[in-house]
Amino acid sequence: MAEKLLEVKNLKQYFNAGKPSEVKAIDNISFTINRGETFGLVGESGCGKSTTGRTIIRLYDATDGEVLYDGVSVHGNKSKADVKSLNQKMQMIFQDPYASLNPRMKVLDIIAEGLDIHGLVKNAKDRKQKVVELLETVGLNKEHADRYPHEFSGGQRQRIGIARALAVNPEFIIADEPISALDVSIQAQVVNLLKDLQKEKGLTYLFIAHDLSMVKYISDRIGVMYFGKLVEMAPAEDLYKNPMHPYTKSLLSAIPLPDPIYERTRVRKPYNPNDHKYGTDEKVEFREISPEHFVLCSDKEFEAMKKELK
Amino acid sequence: MEKILQVKDLELSFHTFAGEVKAIRGVSFDLNKGETLAIVGESGSGKSVTTKSIMRLLPESSSEFKNGEILFNNHDLTKLTDKEMQKIRGKDISMIFQDPMTSLNPTMTIGKQIMEPILKHQKVSKAKAKEVAVELLKLVGLPNPEMRIKMYPHQFSGGQRQRIVIAIALACNPKILIADEPTTALDVTIQAQILELMKDIQKKVDTSIIFITHDLGVVANVADRVAVMYGGRIVEVGTVDEIFYNPQHPYTWGLLSSMPSMDLEEERLYAIPGTPPDLLNPPVGDAFALRSEYALQIDLEQAPPMFQVSKTHFAATWLLHPNAPEVEPPANIIERMKTFRGSRYYEETTGGEA
Numbered sequence: 001m002a003e004k005l006l007e008v009k010n011l012k013q014y015f016n017a018g019k020p021s022e023v024k025a026i027d028n029i030s031f032t033i034n035r036g037e038t039f040g041l042v043g044e045s046g047c048g049k050s051t052t053g054r055t056i057i058r059l060y061d062a063t064d065g066e067v068l069y070d071g072v073s074v075h076g077n078k079s080k081a082d083v084k085s086l087n088q089k090m091q092m093i094f095q096d097p098y099a100s101l102n103p104r105m106k107v108l109d110i111i112a113e114g115l116d117i118h119g120l121v122k123n124a125k126d127r128k129q130k131v132v133e134l135l136e137t138v139g140l141n142k143e144h145a146d147r148y149p150h151e152f153s154g155g156q157r158q159r160i161g162i163a164r165a166l167a168v169n170p171e172f173i174i175a176d177e178p179i180s181a182l183d184v185s186i187q188a189q190v191v192n193l194l195k196d197l198q199k200e201k202g203l204t205y206l207f208i209a210h211d212l213s214m215v216k217y218i219s220d221r222i223g224v225m226y227f228g229k230l231v232e233m234a235p236a237e238d239l240y241k242n243p244m245h246p247y248t249k250s251l252l253s254a255i256p257l258p259d260p261i262y263e264r265t266r267v268r269k270p271y272n273p274n275d276h277k278y279g280t281d282e283k284v285e286f287r288e289i290s291p292e293h294f295v296l297c298s299d300k301e302f303e304a305m306k307k308e309l310k
Numbered sequence: 311m312e313k314i315l316q317v318k319d320l321e322l323s324f325h326t327f328a329g330e331v332k333a334i335r336g337v338s339f340d341l342n343k344g345e346t347l348a349i350v351g352e353s354g355s356g357k358s359v360t361t362k363s364i365m366r367l368l369p370e371s372s373s374e375f376k377n378g379e380i381l382f383n384n385h386d387l388t389k390l391t392d393k394e395m396q397k398i399r400g401k402d403i404s405m406i407f408q409d410p411m412t413s414l415n416p417t418m419t420i421g422k423q424i425m426e427p428i429l430k431h432q433k434v435s436k437a438k439a440k441e442v443a444v445e446l447l448k449l450v451g452l453p454n455p456e457m458r459i460k461m462y463p464h465q466f467s468g469g470q471r472q473r474i475v476i477a478i479a480l481a482c483n484p485k486i487l488i489a490d491e492p493t494t495a496l497d498v499t500i501q502a503q504i505l506e507l508m509k510d511i512q513k514k515v516d517t518s519i520i521f522i523t524h525d526l527g528v529v530a531n532v533a534d535r536v537a538v539m540y541g542g543r544i545v546e547v548g549t550v551d552e553i554f555y556n557p558q559h560p561y562t563w564g565l566l567s568s569m570p571s572m573d574l575e576e577e578r579l580y581a582i583p584g585t586p587p588d589l590l591n592p593p594v595g596d597a598f599a600l601r602s603e604y605a606l607q608i609d610l611e612q613a614p615p616m617f618q619v620s621k622t623h624f625a626a627t628w629l630l631h632p633n634a635p636e637v638e639p640p641a642n643i644i645e646r647m648k649t650f651r652g653s654r655y656y657e658e659t660t661g662g663e664a
Contacts, residue, residue, distance in 0.1 A: 044497040045468070153585070154353070183352040183524050188568040188581035195578070210497050213527075217570040217579065254502040256527030258569045260550045261649075263530045268502050 002034035005172060005204050006056070011065035013048070013055050025051040027228035028065070030286070035171075038198065038205040040219030040236065042212055042251070048228040049208050050095075053174045056206070057090050058083070069172070088118050091165035095177035097157035101149040107160055108145040111135070114168040134163040138193060155186035162193065166201075174206045179214060191218055212255055216240055221292070224248045227273070230286070234293035244295045244305050247271045276301070314485055314518050315341040315364070319378035320388075322363055326372070331589050333359045335542040336378070341486065346512065346519040348529040348550075350565065351539035354586050357522045360539070361488045363388075364520075365405055366395045382486075401431040404479040408491040410471035414463040420474050421459025427481045446477040449514075451507060469500035473507065480511065488520045493528060505532055526569055530554060535622070538562050541587045541597030543613075548623035555650035558617075558625035560602040563643045580640070596627065604629060604637050620652065 013026035025048045033039045041049045054060050056067050058074055067074040074086060091114075094100035101110055111131045112121070121127040132142040138159040149157060158178060165173055175194065179187040191214060197203060209215045215222060216236050223233040224247065232245040243249045250271035256263060278284055282298040289295050289305055297305065322334040334356045341347050349357045362368050364380055364387060380387040382403070387395070404427075407413040415423060424443040428434060434442070440459070447455035450473040463471055472492060479487055489508070493501040509532060512519060521532055529536055529550070536553040538546040538561065546559040557563055567580035584601040587593050593600065599609035608614075608628050617630035628634055639647070647655040 044499055184526065185352055185565060185568045185582045188570075188579040192579055192581050212498065213570045251499065254498045256502070256505070256525070256531040258526035258530050258554060258566060260530040260533075260554050263527075266531075268506070271499075 002037070004032050005035040005070060006033040006206075007066075007068040008032070008052075008056065009066050009068065011052070011055065011067060012063045013051055013060060014063045017063055024228050026055065029225075029228075029230040030065075031223055031230065031233060033172075033204060033206060035204055036198075036202055037220040038207055038218055040215040040222040041206065041208045041225060042210060042215050042222060043225035044210060044251075046227075047225040049225050050176050052225070053092070053176050053206060053208050057092055057174055058086070084118065088114075088168045089170055090172045090174065091168065091170040093158075093161050093165050093173060093175040093178045096181055097154050097161055098149075098181075100161055101157060103149050105148075106145070107131075107135075107147055107149070107152075110149070110160065111145075111164050111167050114164065118168050120168060130167070131163075134167055137166065137197070138163045139189075153186075154182050155189060158182060158186075158190055159193070162190075162197075166197065169201075170203070172204045172206070174208070176208045177210070178207075180209065180211065187214065194218065212251065213257075224251065229296060231296045232294065233286075238290070238293050242290075242293070242309060244289055244293070244309070245297070246275065247273075311345075312343040313340045314343045314382070316381040317360070317364070317378070318381070320360070320363065320380065321376035321378055322359065322368075322373060323376055324373050329590050332592050333542055333589055334363070335589075335592060337539075337542070337544055338378075339537055339544060339547060341518050341520060342535075343518055344512070344516050345534040346521055346532050348521045348523060348533035348536045349539055350522075350524060350526065350529055350536060352524060352586055354589070355539040356542040357539045358490055361405070361490060361520055361522060365399060365403060365488065366390070366392075367405075397431070400427045400484075401482040402484055403486045403488065404482070404484040406472075406475050406479050406487065406489040406492045409495055410468055410475050411495070413475055414471060416463050419460055419462055420466075424459070424474070424478050424481055427478065431482050442481070443477075446480060447474075449480070449511065450474070450477045451503075452477075468496055469503065472496060472500075472504055476504075476507065476511070480515065480517075483515055484517055486518050486520065488522075490522045491524070492521075494523065494525070501528070508532065526554075526565065538565070541592065542589055543597065543626065545598065545627070546625040548619070548625075551650065552620065552623040555646050556619070556623070556653040557639075557643060557646075558619055558623075558630060559598075559627045560604045560629070561598045562625075563639050564602075566646070567640050567642055580642075606634065 008029060008031050010028050010030055011026055012028055015023040015025055041052060043049045055062050062075050069086065108131050111134055112127050115121045115127060115130060121130055131145055135141060135144055140156065140159055179190050182190060195218065198205065207215060207218055219236045222236050222239050223230050226247045232248045243252050250269045253269040278298055284296060284298050286294050286296050287302050289309060295305060318338050320334055320337045324331040324333055337360055351357045366387060375388045421443050424446055425439040428439040428442055443459055444455045447458060452458055452470060452473055493504050496504060523529060533550045535549050537544045540561045546562050553562065557566060564582040568582060570579055582601055587597045595611050595613050596609040599605035606628050614626045614628045616624040616626050618624055629637060644655050647653040648657045650656055
């Protein structure tokens with residue numbers, strides 16, 4: 001039986017709460033991530049997917065709701081030691097490999113920073129050796145340790161970012177668009193690396209992206225976000241074969257595939273949130289339409305979707 | 311078909327502290343009237359440098375044309391003076407850049423920015439230019455253009471900004487539009503809208519487009535012809551169907567294989583091993599040979615010429631030489647070839663054996 005590693009319950013993240021400029025970046029979302037799986041989170045820019053990742057790792061304080069990691073709440077008052085132990089278990093890989101590495105630090109020190117903070121190495125020799133091991137894990141070599149970030153290509157920098165995240169032996173990694181800034185052929189290398197590492201170390205991933213084809217490839221389950229809400233969540237295969245929510249359908253229909261014949265006939269389905277025409281008394285909820293497949297919909301829509309599925 | 315632009319044997323180098331970087335090493339292609347030519351390849355393959363050299367946007371101090379010519383309207387663009395080039399740039403040939411956030415001037419209203427090329431290149435009054443600007447914004451699908459022209463770039467979203475950049479590029483009805491990764495910074499849904507817009511506009515104003523991208527899905531969507539670049543050279547060129555369904559160069563195979571497909575269940579993505587060549591000391595022979603499992607001995611010694619596959623399809627690989635051993639492309643490429651009439655794996659009916 002799958003063991004829950006991360007549980008997000010009715011999470012809300014409002015910026016400028018109470019002011020006229022209030023932004024509901026995350027509006028009541030709930031999902032769980034099981035140990036050892038990859039959960040993909042997709043949606044367009046501004047839908048709150050990165051905010052979700054950042055709130056989970058405590059870069060933001062949640063407005064409401066909770067995030068339970070291994071049964072323990074991530075937010076709220078915590079002692080320094082508790083925060084530190086959480087930080088060791090949860091690590092993040094950032095989108096921009098150019099901006100997320102300190103240009104004035106050597107790769108050795110960038111990767112070892114986490115080791116130092118958590119006291120995982122005894123002496124300089126040990127430290128260097130651990131870093132070299134990490135570099136080799138991500139497909140770089142020991143000569144790279146004494147260089148600076150600007151001496152590397154985008155794909156190599158992303159590998160350094162991955163090595164840094166791995167340094168403290170985390171269980172859970174939040175990858176926020178780790179491949180969006182990379183070339184297609186390099187994307188494949190990084191995705192393969194992430195998959196291999198997962199197998200080797202039993203890692204759990206939250207994979208945030210807007211490129212659905214890669215997300216489908218790497219994820220076990222996928223959540224689709226739209227304007228701060230989770231509109232659909234399903235196993236990866238199921239989501240692609242039977243997308244239920246009109247927004248998911250629209251998103252899927254927008255992906256260009258490397259197949260000219262298909263491209264000539266592809267019809268993009270536009271999505272207009274006003275098409276739902278929810279009545280004021282209608283309850284719009286997250287409902288399970290088939291095992292493990294959830295859709296945000298009203299009662300009426302739910303019935304219609306059920307018919308469609310048959 | 312009318313050739314609107316001809317690039318012949320173009321060679322270009324950058325002078326750096328480390329030495330001479332041979333960024334383009336003999337590139338030749340034609341652009342026909344009204345077509346979309348996509349140039350694909352990874353970063354550093356020379357695709358952006360090629361188009362920037364057409365626009366003469368490379369720094370004069372560090373870059374140097376070594377050889378070749380770029381023919382446009384019977385002029386060799388590599389030999390024009392700056393003054394002469396200014397008359398072409400933005401008028402006959404214009405460009406859309408990758409990042410709509412940085413290619414607009416944040417301190418000018420968008421109306422002023424659209425009017426700028428019109429006032430520069432055409433003898434019209436300000437009032438007339440303003441009218442044209444409003445028309446252009448309508449053309450690129452921005453609602454309420456009369457009001458919008460008084461707004462500043464930061465008041466628009468990424469997709470809207472890219473529409474504005476397109477409007478500026480179209481302001482003087484260019485004969486050639488160069489789009490350098492115009493949708494890479496955008497979301498899929500916005501990307502789809504921008505691509506539809508560009509195709510629409512192309513039909514209306516009949517311009518030729520050079521489209522640079524590394525996303526093969528986008529290529530399949532927009533391109534009439536495709537040129538694949540690697541290590542400063544074009545390694546394969548053909549119609550979009552020929553490149554996607556009958557690719558010949560191992561690099562093209564690698565590129566096509568590294569895209570995840572939507573319906574196939576693959577355990578691992580194919581990743582091209584190794585890294586792109588160092589153009590400070592470009593390799594002898596086929597630049598891709600060191601990363602290719604299909605490399606022959608001759609690939610390491612002598613650069614392959616362009617072999618003709620069909621009237622429109624050329625590929626620079628020794629595998630096409632009559633004396634070369636016959637090799638089996640990767641399985642997923644054979645799958646693609648099965649649907650292409652004229653390829654050696656073509657199957658008449660589905661399900662039959664080749």
